[in-house]
Amino acid sequence: MLDQIAHKLEEEAERRFSRAGEVNPVLLAKRVRKLASEMPELQAACRDLLSSKQGLVDAAQRQLAANYTRLQQLCAAAGAPPPDDASFRSFQTSVGEWSSMLHHHSAAGQQMSRQDLNAALARVATSHV
Secondary structure, eight states, X not given: OHXXXXXXXXXXXXXXXXXXXXXXXXXXXXXXXXXXXXXXXXXXXXXXXXXXXXXXXXXXXXXXXXXXXXXXHXXXXXXXOOOOOHHHHHHHHHHHHHHHHHHHTSSTTOOOOHHHHHHHHHHHHHHTO
């Protein structure tokens, strides 16, 4: 019974708002409800993506630092000039900016684990969606 009433209302709204340039409020309301129902899933996916991104950044930072240290040692042992570290500094600056954002959005500078900081930034990022 309710489905029939809903169907009749949809048909009436379609006839009423079928002219070009007019917005069908029934279709608009359906779209808003659909988006509202999808939002939690999208926010969770965004949090997962940000967490994965942070894991990759952390791994890259560790690997790059180890490689850079080893390269400096090899250059010193070979008597070669030290490597140009502009790329390394640029990466460290980017990581520092990311960490600063994490700390800025964390709970008033409390000591937090990296995972908690990632979650805090993910919450901030998804709250602006």
